[in-house]
Amino acid sequence: MTKRKTAAPVAIPAKAYELYDKYAHGMLNRRDFLTAIAGLAAGTATAATILGGLMPNYALAAQISFNDPDITARYQTFPAPEGHGEGRGYLVMPAKAEARLPVVLVIHENRGLNPYIEDVARRLAKAGFIAFAPDALWPLGGYPGNDDEGRQMQRSMDSQKIIADLKAATRWLKQLEAGSGKLGVVGFCFGGAMTGLLAAELPELVDAGVPFYGSPPPADKIANIKAPLLVQLGELDTRVNEMWPAAEALMTQHQVPYQMHRYPDSHHGFHNDSTARYNKETAELAWQRTIDFFRLHLS
Template sequence: MNNNKKVQSVAIPEKAYELYDKYAHGMITRRDFLTAVGGLAIGTATAASILGSLLPNYALAEQVSFNDPDIMATYQTFPSPEGHGEGRGYLVKPAKSVAKLPAVLVIHENRGLNPYIEDVARRLAKAGFIAFAPDALWPLGGYPGNDDDGRQMQRSIDSQKIIADLKAAAKWLNKLEGTTGKLGVVGFCFGGAMTGLLAAELPDVVDAGVPFYGSPPPADKIADIKAPLLVQLGELDERVNARWPEAEALLQQHNKTFTVHRYPDSHHGFHNDSTARYNKEMAELAWQRTLAFFRQHLG
């Protein structure tokens, strides 16, 4: 099923992807995951080796180097008076542009600003956008360097304050010197859900949204959305996909502009090139569609 030969070194049973999704989202413990997967192991694979293949290896998630001469990357703080007072994130700009450029807010998964998300921001800068990826864990010192601790940290923070920080980041980026005042938002998993939420709660700020395998916006907020949406879903991601038919019906009912793509043979997290869930062919297709969508709607 999975097309990524770079990170998958053991045979991974299909059921293990579903179990890992539950583990990654705090529905089961690591011990529960290992116990359940132990009964599914194929050949010489063990529960530990299956988990090792599914956990991210961020050394693999660098398509654009942090010292690429075509970009400039810095960490910047922004005010968040309704959140934690101050936020911080990763700002990446094309190095040589003299014209104003559209901006894209990049929202991470449920574990903080990890190296994969930073690389997504660099990819956007290479494509000609000003990208900013805020770290929801900044109030606790920032992404801790591993996803298990990052997930626990993010669960410990008031979710409403996280949302307030993300909204503050969007407003700050939209007004940043050198931007055109056109703002796109792209997010993954938790960040995908936040992409739709920001489109609904900041309709005069967000000009285009691309949620990757995130829950749809709350039903009572869909009518407020003005921005076009490009929804990117993995065909095998049953947990998230089950939530979208109702949202699609409401988007149609309210005459919203949206497109939903469901990518064949693709799991939750199929764009993340640091794990065995990565589907190279579908991830590249989804990314090219994302760039084309932002160019169309942001200019």
């Protein structure tokens, strides 16, 4: 494992996390976001330090090197006839496998296949799974190298075609020659929402799902879910958390197997170790629960 880098502590006001969440999800434009951040600056917390702490630094997020000897990684295309025709993603496998392995689809946030998500795929391969992380931005050339542009690109795309591409990736992975036929899905933010959606719309394909701080599956499709779900939420993520009580009631009503964890002192994006939203203690606990959950349900 690559030695974990750490960033210097940054004093970030609580309001700044709320503003960043709105900006990252299209509820606040960049100019208004920067103006609001400037208004929070006080004492040693300048607008530049606040902004620097909120924006991702992907050099901090590499826990598993791309050339780790225990894994093999490559970019792989797949057919998506009902979507954009072709998709592409990051396929990572354990270097040595004596049998077919369970497969995990990794779905990124609302900005394309960034280095953090690629590292998540490597972490899964290091734990003994085949992992595949598709890039929704591939039809436009792929993740552009920065999140702001990536968000704009993803926002410009036909959401139904993105969903069709993700469904195509799911079908392709379910039949992967090296796979065992068992398929899990894990996603973050947008990817968390897509995890629940795929479980609801492809119940014959998804065997387990772990949505991290994503909106719940559509209410009228929750009854379709067969796969067990492990829902991972940050206690301070009120925007997403407010969506879940009604979904929980429906999952209970329809006997959907699920577990839910709300992690204390944790913001939206608490698992993303490239920003100040990262909460090391809860991220590591949530990730260990994810690995244990997949080992239980994909064995």
